[in-house]
Amino acid sequence: MKFDTVIIGGGLAGLLCGLELTRQGLRCAIISRGQSGLHFSSGSLDLLTRSSEISLDAALERLAATEPTHPYSLIGKTAVLACAHQTEALLSECGIAMQGSVEQPHQRITPIGTLRQAWLTSEDIALAPEKGERIAVVGISGFLDFQSHLAAASLRKSGANAEALEIELPQLDILRDNASEFRSVNLARVLDGGNQAQSLLAALLPIAKQYDRILMPACFGLQDNSLWRALNESLPCPLSLLPTLPPSVPGIRLNAALQRQFIKNGGVWLAGDAVTDVSHSGQSVNAISTRNHGEIPLRTRFAVLASGSFFSGGLVASRQDVSEPVLGLDVLQTSGRENWTSRDFFEPQPWQRFGVKTDNALRASLNGQPFNNFFAIGGVLGGFDGLSQGCAGGVSAVTALYVARQITELSGEQP
């Protein structure tokens, strides 16, 4: 099997990179071992959290001055902005409707009812309430991964007029025998399956007549937003959803939509397989071996590492150090395990910035020598703290498209 590019990891970064490469007509395979960060995430993407007084331009310039190893600083402000805009266009082309834009960051409501700045948020997810809006935060009886009282109390603290209510959905009783089955994804499997709009409508209608907006947990819409749209058309007030504790229905839907489009574009999707080795001659990668295709390596002109952070096994910690398990690439890390963490749990944690070291072109390196045709993107990269800097999804999207653009250009030059 011969490819222009083989991508290791099919999360947000790998999929966006693969989508762009297949759009450009390049032959591309994605090998992905298991679930990605999106399966657990909020479904919102953060670009770079900043106060409202500072523009994104200024925030990126400040970052370049203070944090030269941040992936945004490596590729530069112009590329970050261009790739962020390109992400918006690409998602829209895939039929993924998002609220927000580079120019218009917004506040979204978290599962516990607090507000958090975001770049892009799925169209069904609730943004900060309007002043004076009467909001019903509606839980589902027996569903513990969303606490309507907690969310309503936090919303009231931020000045909103919110009340907690609960609905009974007897069609979910089949899941109640086992409390561990009563999770958002299993609820969605029942609620997405035919003719549920009427029963949901019947439960929500009396509430909708008394409030300006209903918020309820995101536990339907695994494949698309059609049920949410149908409910919104029939209810007298808008219905918005709130992400639940993981797993995440909006995140899984985003992952599935990107994957569908990648396959539609002609991409080869090798799910449930794991890359075990990357062969290279000097600084040029030429083949990738996987667990399921041990004897027939995938030959490739370019390779991209999009294997995520610790959570996805893209980075591994031992007692002594942190390593990249596929090839043992160079990793940015602080030495001495005692320096990996801050004593205050709520402070930014140094280990969050650990990850693969690259040059400005995002080419990974081994023993200090950058590869010619092996790039790293997304959560596996070092130099950033997605949580405290509010840039996790943004780094995945921006670096994915930055590398896709380089591979496209280099493919045109090389035979």
Ligand SMILES: Cc1cc2nc3c(=O)[nH]c(=O)nc-3n(C[C@H](O)[C@H](O)[C@H](O)COP(=O)(O)OP(=O)(O)OC[C@H]3O[C@@H](n4cnc5c(N)ncnc54)[C@H](O)[C@@H]3O)c2cc1C
């Ligand atoms: C609970 C939670 C909430 C979040 N909320 C937000 C948020 O609000 N905003 C935001 O911007 N970001 C958020 N994030 C972060 C965001 O989801 C991640 O930054 C992003 O999904 C990372 O994408 P990635 O493609 O780089 O890596 P991943 O999503 O980690 O994907 C890596 C993939 O590579 C595969 N893989 C690993 N090793 C191999 C191998 N050897 N062979 C084959 N495949 C391999 C893994 O199985 C996985 O599928 C959240 C994350 C979590 C977990």
